[in-house]
Amino acid sequence: MKSLTPPLLRCLCLNRSMDFIRPKRMLYFWIDKIRNVLLRLSWHLVHSIINLCYFTTGMVHALESHLISRGLLRKYKSLHISKIRYLAIVIESEDACRTSNVIELLQWLAALGIKHVSLYDNEGLLKKSKDIILEKFDGAVLFQDTHENNVLLDQPRMTLEFVSFYDGKEAVARAANVLLMKYIKSGGIGSNQGEQIFTESQMSEALKTVGSGGPEPDLLLIYGPARCHLGFPAWRMRYTEIQHMGPLTCMTYGSLIKAIYRFTTVRQNYGK
């Protein structure tokens, strides 16, 4: 019998171990697959429970909203509307073309006594439809930057402002160039001493110069599927209360009253 040479012996051992490893690898592969499937199923189960929770809370909110609209809940009967000097509404762009819903919302706000409203959608569809909205909702005038805040408050009719993504980051870049001109004219004073070169009021003035000034809203209502401000101008949202109202198609008068009531009960420390 031919003696087994070392390479042949090594080859035989390797084959034997490979015969053992292959089923082991297959086993681990299938265990891994089954584990991933079970994890995925668990994930879907958890999300089904979440959907059920959302559905239930949606029903409760709808019922509460209905009761508020009917005036059956006493605490919502008296609202301190004067606390809201300026209200902003963020509308999801996919719903921004629903001008009838927008007009109905504005009519509710006008009936409540809100004097200044800013309408925002990030693609600027509301800006494009502003003539239609102003024509159909004849209780409003267009906001002009030249208005001072106290003149704004004295307006008998509602002032409407239309804002888009163009008035956010892009406006800050345009305002930065206004400040750059001032900086160059002043010879770059303060640049080497580590001092602050520009103040917040200078920035606000620069934003007004480029046509994107406007007061900071007290309350911002988001009509969309998620609580996200979608790029509302950052400079104007520092201490603004943000409330999510759900999709525009599901808006109700009762939920609007509830949001405003909640705002009137909030107390801000402004960092103190």
Add this chain to the structure above:
Amino acid sequence: MSFLRNKTGMLINEDVLGRLFSGWTSMLRKCMFRVLRAGPIPRHVAIIMDGNRRYAKRKRLQEGTGHDAGAMALLYLLVYCYELGIKYVTAYAFSIDNFKRNPEEVQKIMDLMMESVFLLARLSKIYSLRVHFAGNLQLLSADLRKAAKKLMENTADNSNLVLTICVSYTCSDEILHAIEESCKEKTKIAGRDDRGQGTDRVIKLVDIEKHMYMAVVPDPDIIIRTGGEWRLSNFLLWQSCCCHLSSIFTVWPEFGVLHLVWVVLDFQHKYTYFARKKNAIVDLGNG
């Protein structure tokens, strides 16, 4: 001495960390996280840590102990985010507006921040944690500023988890700072070469964004505010265009793993919408 500190006055030590990573609660937590990871996980979570003083008042603790409890809660959150696979965490530790508070409270918070710097330096060696401080650090004391800068330098190469602590920060100050830096940059370009192209002297959006304090990290996917309030208080207003804003009623020291799980589940529920919005806003920005 607060009940949160051990006999030597230290906020936390290796025993506490060891307890976090062992035991049946740790196993249960890891199982929950395995299930969560079957879906999309947010890359960046930001937190407004509101409610420390209310917590101390409710528990009848010494003044300032609420902030100690808040620091512990942040440490626990870092561990949870590390296990869940969240790469970036940003915490709103101290606003420029907070300097208006009682000087003793401000000093207490600054002392806690200094202690946290040393604690994070130890942790960064174990968990490859990168620490970044975002804000107007010139308003801090020289010692704290120096310690913060040293920690940033020492951890610059770490990459497992990036913690950004917003201290002496407001978004309006961040925007102003970015514009100031852009103005200095453009003035230098104009000074170097008078024959430079006209557009080189124009500040563009990309110039402002690169000078933001938060330029080192991507935009947040979720901003969580504890304490039941629904405002951003001048935090990450610029970076939160496509960000899920989550308000939790619980005060910050009581924020736990289940709250984080809930927030992530909520994010996953709306993930498709946010992914679509991010693409839409990028397209708007490009043109």
